[in-house]
Amino acid sequence: MSNGCGELTGGRRICAEGARYVEKVLRGSPKTAIMACEGGCIKGEIARVAANILAYQSERDASVRICLGDAVTGDSGFVDLVKKAPETIVIEGCFLHCGTQIMKTRIPDFNPTIVEAIRLYSFDRDKYFEIFDMPRAEIDQYAQKVADHVQQTKFQGNDINVSTLAPSCCSCSPCK
């Protein structure tokens, strides 16, 4: 039975809007799947916004945005997009790679291309954690930088020496 928001028949968890998006994408050629860790802090927000910029703007024709929650727990089709994608890129907020780890609970052999966003920008981690602590323009600026890097390295094939990037291991003083 549909309640107008989604399909509830048989216990299947379907987001109507998500399923419509998936259906439209599946009508075309397979696209690169773009995911983010979706973390609730500054690092997660920047990863999330970077994924949005890539899939909805800069690489709109070549990629598709995956809802992590639905891909792991739902039946709207996002997991099918991941399985059919020639490549999946997960933009992770930090070295914990939560997006990838969460996805492995549904696809145990999930093996995406991982981009650690925090290696591409820096901010005062002692000052900021909550998303609204940082001006929106600054978040968007970092997210654009991450999205540009992914576009150049993963879609345009430009080689960038990763040894020149910032470390990502933790937030201790030497690594900040």
Ligand code: SF4
């Ligand atoms: S990868 Fe880092 S930023 Fe993203 S959810 Fe996990 S701990 Fe948070």
